Amino acid sequence: MRIRNIDKVQLVKQTAIALIVKDGLEGFSMNKLAKACSISVATLYIYYKDRDDLILKIAHEEGTVMAEAMIKDFNPDMPFEYGLRRQWKNRYQYMVDYPLMNSFFEQLRTSSYQEEFLAGFLTEFKVTMGKFMHNIINRGEIEVMPFEVYWSIAFSPLYNLIRFDNEGQSMGGMPFKMTDEILWKTFDLVVKALKK
Amino acid sequence: MRIRNIDKVQLVKQTAIALIVKDGLEGFSMNKLAKACSISVATLYIYYKDRDDLILKIAHEEGTVMAEAMIKDFNPDMPFEYGLRRQWKNRYQYMVDYPLMNSFFEQLRTSSYQEEFLAGFLTEFKVTMGKFMHNIINRGEIEVMPFEVYWSIAFSPLYNLIRFDNEGQSMGGMPFKMTDEILWKTFDLVVKALKK
DNA sequence: AATATAAATGAATATTCATTCATTTATATT
DNA sequence: AATATAAATGAATGAATATTCATTTATATT
Structure with a gap:
């Protein structure tokens, strides 16, 4: 089976933190995060159940x-x-x-x-x-x-x-x-x- | 000419503050504010140029x-x-x-x-x-x-x-x-x- | 009372949002 | 090499978003 790309997971986490610090939670969105990471937004939903889960897990x-x-x-x-x-x-x-x-x-x-x-x-x-x-x-x-x-x-x-x-x-x-x-x-x- | 309803302006301001305190800026929207005030959302755009203007003026x-x-x-x-x-x-x-x-x-x-x-x-x-x-x-x-x-x-x-x-x-x-x-x-x- | 004018509205717009899904891709195991 | 399986994707969904506009309403002035 295919293995999860750890670098990508880390990239998501670090980018999410950077975006939230820059634009605030109010300016943060899943689509923006995916675009900033150059990945598909659907991938985020493999790592995390939903937006709340992403924020709270991080x-x-x-x-x-x-x-x-x-x-x-x-x-x-x-x-x-x-x-x-x-x-x-x-x-x-x-x-x-x-x-x-x-x-x-x-x-x-x-x-x-x-x-x-x-x-x-x-x-x-x-x-x-x-x-x-x-x-x-x-x-x-x-x-x-x-x-x-x-x-x-x-x-x-x-x-x-x-x-x-x-x-x-x-x-x-x-x-x-x-x-x-x-x-x-x-x-x-x-x-x-x-x-x- | 028709005169602006001062009570309504005050209601908008107080309600906006209350909503932002309760839900945060991330949970605040113009439509919600209008609904909470029981007025048309278009009225907000008579009082304020846009969302940023509303928040910053208040x-x-x-x-x-x-x-x-x-x-x-x-x-x-x-x-x-x-x-x-x-x-x-x-x-x-x-x-x-x-x-x-x-x-x-x-x-x-x-x-x-x-x-x-x-x-x-x-x-x-x-x-x-x-x-x-x-x-x-x-x-x-x-x-x-x-x-x-x-x-x-x-x-x-x-x-x-x-x-x-x-x-x-x-x-x-x-x-x-x-x-x-x-x-x-x-x-x-x-x-x-x-x-x- | 008629008129002019800005207030106020309801319904619409295009855009962005979180989330889903059918499909493709990579790899660990056989 | 073939297979199984989860990773990853592109494109789509409906709901919520900010903003606009044609229309109606109230009132100060005439």
Whole structure:
């Protein structure tokens, strides 16, 4: 029997991500994707059941890659500053390695796929994050606070810088470019906010 | 001559916002909008040149309302903590008064309209924000830092809490609900991060 | 009351959309 | 080499899309 062309499958996946990042989910269609890959649209329906399946399978696969990258060399028993620094390093590295994925995930997060997307691969990841926060609260390294407040202080500045960097321009005049120095300067401010 | 029905124009605007928030830009169409308003789709083309015009005009109008709400009782010569507190209060109040708009703007920000949307009404607003930051740096109230870092620390935690609140659920088990206490507790942490 | 004019409409258009299907093609197994 | 089988395709489907247009309707002005 004929064997499935793995390169073609990969091409479909990468092209889908690129198109969704460029035009948004609203500008994305199966016919456009097939044309961009120079294959028949019917082939897409061999790989995926339908449009939703395509988007969610890709999101799930890439989400798993991301979640694993996030917790590399991290464990929830680490001391506060050390552990948080490790997570920042991982997120930053992921942004450098997969520059499209932050926009891609943001597209999904602000779409009707939101629920299925978040419910999927994030569960285990969230458990690890929650464990870490409880440990550092129990050890008295940071104040008691709701998880949402912790997350908003500990990570949203980082995600915001990554977004500014992706957009290449920002509030000020010159285009913003992320650097190691800026990253770790921001990290120090975040630690200052959270540390008792 | 016949006069334009202002109520109908308002109905179109509010319904468009509600539909976009509910289904996303990808699920939004002119025919659906007309049906939801119980008017002819051709009427939409009397009010707006085309679909893009409709979306961008609504975004621009509502963006102006938001930008004004943000700088109410604020001026860039205020002391750091006092001025930032005022901005937080304004943003929180806006979220309470217009609960749909944060999701609406996020839809636009993550779409192909991003550029035209950001370029529009934000210019004056950004100038005021930049002035405030420069003042508090010049007075030595906060460290020297790029505008993007300042913004990421000063506001992204707030926006994140608002988003968690909108989504009604979050990383933890129970649905997250924003309260005054949580808001100002988070604010204190942000001030701690920025204050010299 | 008659008129002029823009608002509002219903029905149509061409285009794009997701999806299907009969057919052809490549290859692993016999 | 022949066969079986899934991969891959081109062309088609009907539904939904944005937009247009000839016509009707309401009202401000005469």
